[in-house]
Amino acid sequence: MQHYKLYLKEGKEKSLYRRHPWVFSGAVKKIEGKPTVGDLVDIYDCQKQYLATGHFQNESIIVKILSFDSPNIDYAFWKERFEQAINYRKRFGFFDNPNSNVFRLVNGEGDFMPGLIVDYYNGIVVLQAHSEGMHQNFSLFTDVLRELLGEKLVAVFDKSSSTLPSGDSTDGYIWGATPEEWEIKEDENKFIINFYEGQKTGFFIDQRENRALVRSLSEGKRVLNTFGYTGGFSLSALRGNAMYVETVDISKKAIALCDRNVSLNFNNANHKSVALDVLHYLSEIDSNYDIIILDPPAFAKNHRSLQQGLKGYKNINQRAIEKIKPGGLIFTFSCSQAVSKEDFQTMVFTAAANANRKVRIIKHLPHAIDHPVSIYHPEGVSCAEKS
Numbered sequence: 001m002q003h004y005k006l007y008l009k010e011g012k013e014k015s016l017y018r019r020h021p022w023v024f025s026g027a028v029k030k031i032e033g034k035p036t037v038g039d040l041v042d043i044y045d046c047q048k049q050y051l052a053t054g055h056f057q058n059e060s061i062i063v064k065i066l067s068f069d070s071p072n073i074d075y076a077f078w079k080e081r082f083e084q085a086i087n088y089r090k091r092f093g094f095f096d097n098p099n100s101n102v103f104r105l106v107n108g109e110g111d112f113m114p115g116l117i118v119d120y121y122n123g124i125v126v127l128q129a130h131s132e133g134m135h136q137n138f139s140l141f142t143d144v145l146r147e148l149l150g151e152k153l154v155a156v157f158d159k160s161s162s163t164l165p166s167g168d169s170t171d172g173y174i175w176g177a178t179p180e181e182w183e184i185k186e187d188e189n190k191f192i193i194n195f196y197e198g199q200k201t202g203f204f205i206d207q208r209e210n211r212a213l214v215r216s217l218s219e220g221k222r223v224l225n226t227f228g229y230t231g232g233f234s235l236s237a238l239r240g241n242a243m244y245v246e247t248v249d250i251s252k253k254a255i256a257l258c259d260r261n262v263s264l265n266f267n268n269a270n271h272k273s274v275a276l277d278v279l280h281y282l283s284e285i286d287s288n289y290d291i292i293i294l295d296p297p298a299f300a301k302n303h304r305s306l307q308q309g310l311k312g313y314k315n316i317n318q319r320a321i322e323k324i325k326p327g328g329l330i331f332t333f334s335c336s337q338a339v340s341k342e343d344f345q346t347m348v349f350t351a352a353a354n355a356n357r358k359v360r361i362i363k364h365l366p367h368a369i370d371h372p373v374s375i376y377h378p379e380g381v382s383c384a385e386k387s
Contacts, residue, residue, distance in 0.1 A: 003071055004041045004056065005032040006063065013045040016052055016068070019376040021114045023054070023063040037166070038132040042071050055115065055133025059165060064114040064131055075140060082144050085111045085118075092369055094120075095152065102184045103370045104205050109380050110372040116141075117163075119201040121193055122184045123154035126201040127174070130163050142175050155179075157195050159202070171196055183264075187212050189235040190264050192257060199297075204232060207295065207333075209368045214293065214331065215240035221290035224248070226278045226316070231258035233293045233331075238262070238269050246289075248274045248281050282319035292320045293331045300336040309336055310347050317351035321359060329362070337379065 008016075012027035023043060035041055035056040041063055043051045053073060054065035066073055085106045089095065094103040105125065106118035115131030118141075125145055129135035135158075142156045155176030160169040182193045186208055193202045214223075214233050218240035225233045228247035237245045247258050255275040262271050274281065278296070294316055300309025313334060320330050334344050345361070352359035367373060373380040 002039070003053070004035040004039060005044060006041045006056075007031070007044050007046060007048070008051070010046045013051055016043065016065070019068055021054075021065040021109050021112075021374070021377055022061045023052075023065065025060055025062040028062060038136045040071075040073055040133075055131055057131060057133070057165070064133070066112075066114070075144070078137070078140060079144050079148070081111070081113055082106070082141070082148055085113075086148055088372070089120075089370060094370060099188045100186045100208070102186055102203060102205060103208075104368070105370075107371045107373075107380075109374045109377040112374065114377075117201065119203075119205055121182060121195075121202060123152065124157060124176075124182055124195070125149075125153060125155070126157045126159050126195060128158075128163055128201050129160040129169070132164065132166060135160055135164055135169060138174060146175070159195060186232075187215065187236065187239065189239055189261075191230065191232070191235070191261050192264065194257070197253065199229065204229065204295075206335075206368055206371050207232060208370075210331065210333075210365050211236040213365075214291065217329065218242040218245075218291065222288060223291045223293070224285070224289040225293045225295075226282065226320075227294065227296045228258060228273075229254050229295075231261045231273075233295065234258065234271065235261060235265055237291070238266055238271060242270075242291075244270045244272075246272045246274065248276060248278055250275065250277050279316055279319065282316060282323060285323055287323045287325060289323065289328060290325055291329045291331070292324050294320055295331070295333045298336040299334070300338045303338050306338050306343070309339065310343060313339070313344070314347050314351045314354075317348055318354050321352055321355040321357050324357075331365075333365075 007029045008027050009029045037058055039056045041056045042053050045051055052065045052068045053071040054063040056063055101122040103120055105120045106113055106116055108114055108117055115134040117128040119126045127138055138158055145153055156174045158174050159171050161171045184191050184193055195202045211232055215236040218237040221242050223237040223242045223245045226248045228234055228249045231247050234245045234247045249255050252275045255273045258273050262269050299312040300306045317332055324330055
């Protein structure tokens, strides 16, 4: 494959010496040739010293770097990267856990494959590209995964239609079986996954350890799970012997699947599902919940929408703080990368002050161990807070 050459302005090579995996367009002095989106480019400093190789993009992040060591990006390169990611998950027992068979297999920059997310669902692997360069390699990735996973792989699904900058992708199976729905297990709970209609890659895998924490604290409690989607936190609370669990989400489809998931796991569970706007619902409920979970979608998708997003987070947190029982617990999360830990904590402070309640921060919840973050790419840490 042809490589183009990209030269940086003087001084702009410093971030690459720190192994940051992005090159911004403002750092570029010149490009030899006319690369198209997804092409490989070799990056040089102004003294023409080789620095790295990556995928070209027509965006502010003009290159996502694949290697700082060699320009040879071939089958052997990708096999080594995937093997490292797989071995990392094997080390923590993800492939051999009888109670859970869903986990993240590749976490973008955290596995040194920027622009690529790979999730494992009980034998079905879902590929999600956030760059054209990665998407153009899906056929190769499928071959690599078939070689490395063997009988542990039954199908490969492409779910990139909502994440590719061009939008030039249709979700669907690349290889293997083609079920519309698939059953997985997490922490003993069974879930029905619809890869075509599901959010993210089909399920919010990153919340597994936080759902386990909810389970451990739910015995005898009344639990309200807002933005509940298909009921992940709700099933964890029920599995933890909660007295009563309520799931609220504005999506009727999500609530219907939540009800199916509850029925799949429990007979006569004391569970209620509600398809309504969460902020409105929080304003109307009585103060009889021991645990409230706030796990909304990204209110701030970028820095331009940060202030409006923080306002949205403040409103739902204030309502929850006003309604929670004295001594109750609120699990509050943000999946907005634009929201820093400091921004989020300030928002919770403002919500608590407006609610005029005594509030303590008990624990900051970190990312899950199957979602590693490169030390050279701190932007990969999402904000997950509990107060």
